[in-house]
Amino acid sequence: MIAKILKYQLRDVMRSKWIIAYALFFLGLTDILFRFGGDGVRVATSMMNVVLIVIPLASIILGAFYLYNTREYIEMLLCHPVKRHQLFWGMFLGLGLPLVLAFTGGVMVPFIYHGAGPEAWTAAGMLAFTGSMLTVIFVGIAYYLALRFDDRIKGLGLALVICLFFTVIYDGIILLVIYMFANYPLEKPVLALSLFNPIDLGRILLLLQFDISALMGLTGAVFRDFFGTVLGMAIALGSLLLWLFVPVYGGFRRFLYKDF
Amino acid sequence: MITIKELDKHYGALHALKSVEVDIAPGRITAVLGPNGAGKTTLIKSVLGLVKPDSGTITVDGTEVNGDSDYRRKIGYMPQIARYPENLTLQEIVDMIKDIRGYSGISGTSKHFSGDLDMELWDRFDLDTEKDKPFRTLSGGNRQKVSAVLAFLFRPKVLFLDEPSTGLDPVSSSILKDKILAEKKRGTTIILTSHIMSEVQELADQVVYLLEGRIYFELSVSDLLADTGQQTLERAIARKIGQNGAVASRNGMTQGHRPADGQNKPVHDHYAEREQTFVTEGGTS
Numbered sequence: 001m002i003a004k005i006l007k008y009q010l011r012d013v014m015r016s017k018w019i020i021a022y023a024l025f026f027l028g029l030t031d032i033l034f035r036f037g038g039d040g041v042r043v044a045t046s047m048m049n050v051v052l053i054v055i056p057l058a059s060i061i062l063g064a065f066y067l068y069n070t071r072e073y074i075e076m077l078l079c080h081p082v083k084r085h086q087l088f089w090g091m092f093l094g095l096g097l098p099l100v101l102a103f104t105g106g107v108m109v110p111f112i113y114h115g116a117g118p119e120a121w122t123a124a125g126m127l128a129f130t131g132s133m134l135t136v137i138f139v140g141i142a143y144y145l146a147l148r149f150d151d152r153i154k155g156l157g158l159a160l161v162i163c164l165f166f167t168v169i170y171d172g173i174i175l176l177v178i179y180m181f182a183n184y185p186l187e188k189p190v191l192a193l194s195l196f197n198p199i200d201l202g203r204i205l206l207l208l209q210f211d212i213s214a215l216m217g218l219t220g221a222v223f224r225d226f227f228g229t230v231l232g233m234a235i236a237l238g239s240l241l242l243w244l245f246v247p248v249y250g251g252f253r254r255f256l257y258k259d260f
Numbered sequence: 261m262i263t264i265k266e267l268d269k270h271y272g273a274l275h276a277l278k279s280v281e282v283d284i285a286p287g288r289i290t291a292v293l294g295p296n297g298a299g300k301t302t303l304i305k306s307v308l309g310l311v312k313p314d315s316g317t318i319t320v321d322g323t324e325v326n327g328d329s330d331y332r333r334k335i336g337y338m339p340q341i342a343r344y345p346e347n348l349t350l351q352e353i354v355d356m357i358k359d360i361r362g363y364s365g366i367s368g369t370s371k372h373f374s375g376d377l378d379m380e381l382w383d384r385f386d387l388d389t390e391k392d393k394p395f396r397t398l399s400g401g402n403r404q405k406v407s408a409v410l411a412f413l414f415r416p417k418v419l420f421l422d423e424p425s426t427g428l429d430p431v432s433s434s435i436l437k438d439k440i441l442a443e444k445k446r447g448t449t450i451i452l453t454s455h456i457m458s459e460v461q462e463l464a465d466q467v468v469y470l471l472e473g474r475i476y477f478e479l480s481v482s483d484l485l486a487d488t489g490q491q492t493l494e495r496a497i498a499r500k501i502g503q504n505g506a507v508a509s510r511n512g513m514t515q516g517h518r519p520a521d522g523q524n525k526p527v528h529d530h531y532a533e534r535e536q537t538f539v540t541e542g543g544t545s
Contacts, residue, residue: 001360004356004359004360005360007359008345008348008352008356008359009345011345011347011348011352012345012346012347012348013347015347015394016346016347069343070343070345071343072339072341072342072343073343073344073345075310075339076337076339076342076343076344077360078308078309078310078329079308079309079310079332079335079337079339079420080329080332080357080360080361081329081330081331081332081333081360081361082329082332082360083329084329257312259271259305259310259311259312260305260310260311
C-alpha cells in the first residue's frame with residue numbers, strides 16, 4: 001500500500017516545476033564552480049556551504065507547504081481503506097525521495113561530465129549523503145510542525161524560525177557563550193552544544209571527511225581534537241540519525257492520532 | 261446500518277458532540293442538518309474515522325469503527341472540497357483510487373470496466389474528454405464531478421455526500437440527483453448534508469437535526485412537514501426550531517414544554533437568531 005501511494009506521489013511531485021528548479025539550481029551551481037575552480041574536491045567544499053544553508057531552508061519550507069496543501073487529499077485518502085501509518089510513510093517518502101533525488105542528481109551530474117578523480121568522488125559522495133540526511137531531517141521537522149499546528153501561518157512561521165535558528169542564531173549563541181565564559185575550559189560544553197544542531201553536525205561530518213581545519217570553526221576543531229576523526233564521524237553520524245528519528249517519529253505519532 | 265452510541269468529542273474547551281445517539285436506517289437517505297458549528301462535520305468525520313471521538317461507539321454495517329481501516333471498503337465519500345495531487349491527470353486520479361481499493365487490474369476507458377465498478381457518472385458527466393488534463397487545470401465544477409464519480413465508483417453500501425451540488429451546474433446537479441435516487445433504489449444507505457433545503461426535501465427521507473452538539477430532532481421529512489403544517493422543509497425546520505428553541509434555551513434544552521402562545525411570540529434569544537440566519541442561508545444559496 002505504501003508503494004501504491006508513493007507511486008502516485010512521486011508522479012505528482014516529479015512533474016512539479018519547483019522540484020525541477022531545485023535540481024537545476026544545484027546542477028547549475030556545481031557546474032559553474034567546476035568551470036571556475038576545476039578541482040573536484042574544491043567544488044565539493046564550496047558546495048558544502050551552499051548545501052548547509054539551502055537544503056534545510058528549502059526542505060523545511062517545501063515540506064510544510066506540501067503537507068498543508070495536501071490536507072484535503074490526505075482526508076480524502078483516509079476515507080478509503082488506507083491505514084494511517086501507510087499513508088504517513090507514503091506522504092513522507094513521496095516528498096523526501098524526490099527532494100533527495102533532485103539534490104543528489106543536481107550535484108553529481110557535473111562530477112560525471114567534468115571527470116572528477118577518486119578523491120573528488122569521495123568528497124561528492126559525502127556531500128550527497130550529508131545533504132540527503134539534512135533533507136529528510138528537515139522534511140521530518142516540517143511534517144511535525146504541519147501536523148502539530150492546523151494554522152498554516154503559524155506552522156510556516158515556526159518552520160522559518162527553526163531554520164534560521166539552526167543556521168544563524170545557534171552559532172551566535174555558541175559564540176556568545178564562548179565570549180562570556182572565556183576564562184573557563186569550554187571544550188566539552190561547546191561539544192555538547194554542537195550535537196543539538198543538525199546543521200552543525202552536517203558541517204562537522206563533512207569537514208572531518210574533507211580534513212580542512214581552516215574551515216572547521218571552533219566546534220569542528222574541538223570535535224576532532226576530542227574524538228579523533230573516526231570516532232568523531234561516528235558520533236556526528238549517530239547524532240544526525242537521532243535528529244532524523246525524533247521529529248519523524250513525533251510527526252508519525254501525531255498523524256496516527258490526529259483529528260482531520 | 262450506522263449505529264452511533266453516546267458519542268462524545270471535545271476540541272480543547274469546545275464540546276463538539278454531546279453524547280450523540282443516532283441510528284441510521286439502511287436503504288434510506290438521511291440528511292444531517294444544523295447550523296454552522298453544530299457538529300455535523302465532526303459527526304460525519306467520526307464515522308469516516310477522520311476524527312477520533314473521546315468516547316462512545318460507532319458501528320457501520322455491523323463493524324465497529326475502532327481504528328481499523330477495512331470497514332471503509334463499504335463507504336463512498338464525496339467531500340465538500342476536493343483536492344487531489346495537482347499534477348496528476350483525471351484518469352490517473354481515478355486509477356490511483358482504484359489501485360488503492362485493489363481494482364488496479366481493471367483498466368482502460370469506461371467501456372471496458374467490469375460490472376464491479378460504476379462508471380455511469382463518468383459517462384454522463386462526459387469526463388472522457390477531460391481525462392488527460394492535470395487536476396490543477398480543472399474547473400471547480402469538474403473537480404466536484406471527479407469527487408462524485410469516485411464516491412459512486414465502487415458501489416458502496418454507505419454513501420456520504422457533503423454538499424454534493426456545490427459548484428455544479430444545473431444539468432450536472434440534476435444528473436447527480438438522479439444518480440443518488442437510483443442508488444437509493446438499489447438499497448444504498450445515503451447520508452447527505454446540504455444548505456439547500458429544497459434539495460434536501462427532494463432527496464431525503466429522514467432529517468437528523470443537530471444543534472450545539474446534540475441531536476435536536478430526528479424525524480422523517482413527511483412527519484416534519486405534517487407536524488408543522490408547512491409546505492417546504494425550510495419553513496418546517498424554521499418553525500420546528502422556533503417552537504422548541506425559545507423554550508429550550510430557557511429550560512436548558514429540555515423539550516416538550518411549549519407555551520400556548522409560543523408560535524406567535526416574538527423571541528429574542530439566540531436560537532431565534534440562529535433561525536433567522538438559517539432561513540437566509542437556505543434562501544440565498
